[in-house]
Amino acid sequence: MKDVTQLHEGWNLRYEDALLPAQVPGCVHSDLLAAGVIPDPFIGLDETEVAWVGRRSWSYVTTLGHDSGHERSELVFDGLDTAAEILLDGASLGSTRNMHRVHRFDVTGRTGSLEVRFASAYDEADRVRALTGERPNVYPEPFQYIRKMACSFGWDWGPTVVTAGMWRPVRLEHWSTARLAEVRPLVTVDGTTGRVELHVRAARTASGAGRRLTLRATVAGAVAETSFEGEEAALRIEVAEPELWWPRGYGAQPLYGLDVELLDESGESLDSWTRRIGFRSVTVDRSADEHGTGFTFVVNGVRIFARGVNWIPDDVLPSRVTPERYRTRLTQAAEANIDLVRIWGGGIYEDDAFYDVCDELGLMVWQDFLFACAAYPEEQPLRGEVEAEARDNVVRLMTHASLVLWNGNNENLWGFRDWDWEAPLAGDSWGEGYYLGVLPRIVAESDPTRPYTAGSPWSGSWDHHPNDPRHGTHHSWEVWNRQDYAEYRSDVPRFCAEFGWQAPPALATLRRALPGEELAPDSPGMLHHQKAEDGNGKLNRGIERHFGLPEGDFDRWHYLAQVVQARAVSAGIEHWRSHWPVCAGTVVWQLNDCWPVSSWAAIDGDGRLKPLFHELRRVYADRLLSLVPTEDGPVLALDNQSGGTWRTSVTLRRADADGTVLKEATFDLEAAARTVVRLVVPASLLPGTGSSKELLLADADGLRAVHVPVYDKEFAYPEPAYDVRVEPHGDGGAVDVVVTARTLVRDLLLQADRLAPAAAADRGLTTLLPGEEVRIAVTGWSGDDVTAVRRALFSVGAV
Structure with missing residues (x-):
């Protein structure tokens, strides 16, 4: 049987003339922090004090020693960040250029000093740029020239902390005859039968070449096996009437252990592989209709309004994110009635622990391939890395029932059309060949059980603008960047995959991150922890438009900024949900933060919940009561995404600013499962047009919706008591x-x-x-x- 030895102890980081204790998995920044060499980049302005770390080379060393008794020994790195050379007793084992791949080196019979040398990511990016030529992007950093977490180089919500190190586990694998090199289970449902079509590739030693091996698989009590002599084998297992896996809110999430074993001619086990799978079908309905081109998730034949959030790396030092932290953050998502998490393309393919929790909680996962906001060269050395990376991660993640979509990129098809890329590119490659060629081919070959889309946003073809709200997926960023959130109501996208509004983090988060600073919207630390272009200007304009800008009162400014964020996001979701099934999903930008910062997140960088989080819990609930403004006045919407009929009595009240009820009426309404009922509010219940003294309230089953016909700063609110x-x-x-x-x-x-x-x-x-x-x-x-x-x-x- 294969032996595995974890290599997480005994590493040191070379710094100047010293050896510092190193944590593996980890990174240079976390090791330098632990040694007291650098300050915490999350505190004050200290991000700038650690910029030098990403611009120099680093070296990790340990001693490799083993006596396994096996034919083959391999050194396996699950993640090297990023441009590295591996040396054993001074001799090179090989080099790597991709943070997102597993790397394996033959060290059979070899011992001695093991060194992993990391070049500066900037130097590697410069080397590739010199080979491929310049390409445009949205930030002045070279992230498109290196297969590394793009947001390491900073983003409009993240610091520039360019990491290096062994960020995922390192191990020695000792084996004889053969091992399982790749296992691909294609899990489908045909009527009441669950099927697992298993495709396996075996690696063999010289003595194992040509020997007959047996592949055995077990799931839900069903067993199948086959014998083979080459490198590849396939078999099928059928499970009668398996329990189906459902997204949260639609049913349970049963998971079945799939055990795969490789045996030699004598029946001795050579290697094994175990994962959990779930039986379900998933498609995306992209049919054309009178409204344009749809984009609706269909799971087990049920059409779903996706209640989603975008996910970024939960820490700019991703090796610090533990399985427990994943569980905490994703449990929070479920508590906010979220059922879909989109893993954004400027981050990482997350650890299996992330997807394990999503499997258990019924959180659908939309997985971007890692391309974001830039023109990416398609020439070598990047093209080969992209192909290998995509195959690695498709095979690794395809076992997870929660994974429902592969997406080619974030905003690059849109960028080519609208962001003045075409002229400077002058015909050079920019990534289209990846999104419309390489990636869909790899998904079709490796994981044909799941849908693929070329990008987000994407209208399905170049026949329509890539960000046309009437076709496919749409990103709504005119709101926030230039427009008030009321403009969310100007259209009905088929699927809104990004939209959002900023707010500062919780006060305790700010006080920890900015110790001793007298907080003000424009104080030095506040401005440093605001990475969006004109971010504070946009925050201030949003507050001013609705409330007037409080001068010299930080606490009031802080509260109002959070109110505007919550109201903006709820305005979009209430409007779009009320138009189901034309609109089939919303994915808020964003759930989480990677450090303490003013951002679009619902959960701040210290894990504290903003008011937006609680608002998401309300507007993403199965049953949503809302008063949606229209040109003809507010419309009462009863949105029932539950599986049962919603019968309720809705009380509508027109009230004076002092709380006096001026007019009241009750309506008995019924919304069938997965439907929306809209009621035009009778004229007698409507506040006067432009009234600053009347408001409308709707109440049903403990839910409340409020409509004020003017901006809050124009309304005659009493002094609250x-x-x-x-x-x-x-x-x-x-x-x-x-x-x-x-x-x-x-x-x-x-x-x-x-x-x-x-x-x-x-x-x-x-x-x-x-x-x-x-x-x-x-x-x-x-x-x-x-x-x-x-x-x-x-x-x-x-x-």
């Missing part, structure tokens, strides 16, 4: 904050981290009429100081 009490829980580790309104209170928010850095509240923005009460559960704080609670409470009408 409310009573506060604190009720401890029996276990002493949490409290309930109970707020009882004495006036209209709009978008009440408890910023629990102001009570204690570890404190968190279980709800976000809440609107109350006089006499109404809200109970907010707070964990991480067990105090009883009502004055402190009041200081942590904010609302729109406060001054």
Whole structure:
């Protein structure tokens, strides 16, 4: 049987004349941080103090020694970041140029000093650029010339921290006769039968060449085997009436262990492979209709409105992201009623632990191939790396039931058309051959069970503009960059794969990241931790448009920025959900952050939840009640994405700014499963056109929607008045904050981290009429100081 030895201990990093202890998996930055050589780039302006790390070469050393008794010994690196040469006793074993591939070297019978030398990623990119020629991109960094996590070089939400190191596990594999080199299970469902079509490639030693081997596979109690003499074998297993895997909210997520074993002629096990699979079918319906060209996920025959978020690397030093951290972040996604996570193309193919959790939670995964916002050369040495990388990762990830889509790139087809690339390229390659040729061919050959799309956005062909909202996937960035969020309602995209609005992180996150700084929107640290072009200008214009800009009041500015973010995203989702099935999905930019920063994230860089997170939980719930503005006035929308009929009584109230109900009516409505019911609000219930003193509320089953006909700064909000009490829980580790309104209170928010850095509240923005009460559960704080609670409470009408 194959023996495996992990090589995670005993490594050192050469720095100047010293050897520093190194953590593997890890990277240069984390080792230098641990040794006290560099400051934390997440704190203050210290990102600039560590820029030199990415511009020099580095070397890791250890001693390799083994006596395995096997015919073959191989040194395996699951991830080398990025341009590296591997030397054993000074002799080169080989070199690597790709962070996203597994690399394997024969070290049979060899021992001695092992060294992994990493060149500067900048030097490697310059070398490739000299060979391929210049290509345009959206940032002044050379990320398109090296197969490395693009956002290492900075992004409009991330720092420039250009890493190097062994960022994934390193091991020795000792084996004889043969080993499993590749296992590809094609999992399908035919009626009530589950099928696993298994394709295996075996690597053999010289003595194992031509020997008859047996391949045996087991799943759900079914067993199949075959014998073969060459390098490849295939077999099929059928499972009668397997339980189907469903996205969350549509059914359960049963997973079956698939065990594969390679045996020699005597029946002795040579190698084994085990994964979990799920039986389900997935397609994307891209049919043309009277509205354009659709883009609807269909799982097990059920059409799905995808409630998604975009995912970026959860740390700019990705080796620090543990399986536990993946589980925490993805569990948070599920708690926000998210059912699809798009892994964005400027990051990484995540660790298997990520997809394992998605399999268990029913989170569909949309996987980008790693191309983003740039023209990519298609010549060598990149072309061969791209092909090898794509094959590696398709084969590695195809076992996961949660994976529902391969996507060729992020915004590059759009960029070619709209971002002035065509003239400077002058006919040079830019990536189209990857997206429309290489990648779909690899997916068709290796994983034909899943759909592929050439890019996001993409209209399906060059017959339409790549970002035409009527065709395929669409990215909506005129809003935020140039327009108010009300403009989300100007069209109905078939599938909105990116849209969003920025806000600063939680106050406790800012205080940790900017110690000692007097916080202001334009204070030095705040500006440094704002990477978007004119980011603060856009934040300020959004606040000014709706509320007026609070001068000299950072706390008020901070709160209003978070309110605008939550309202912007909910405006888009409420509108687009109300147009299901024409619009078949929204993917918010973005779920998470990789460091403490003002960004589009719902969960900030320290893991704290912004108000946007709670708003996502509301607008992504199976049942959504909303008042959607239209040119003819607000429309009541009952969106039922649950599997059962929603029968409810909706109360509509036209109220005065002081909370007095002026007119009220109740409607009994019914929305069938996976449908939307729209009701034109009767004229008698509508606030007067342009009224600054009337608002409309809708209530049903504990859900509330609010419509104010003017900007908030034009509305006659009363000075909010409310009573506060604190009720401890029996276990002493949490409290309930109970707020009882004495006036209209709009978008009440408890910023629990102001009570204690570890404190968190279980709800976000809440609107109350006089006499109404809200109970907010707070964990991480067990105090009883009502004055402190009041200081942590904010609302729109406060001054």
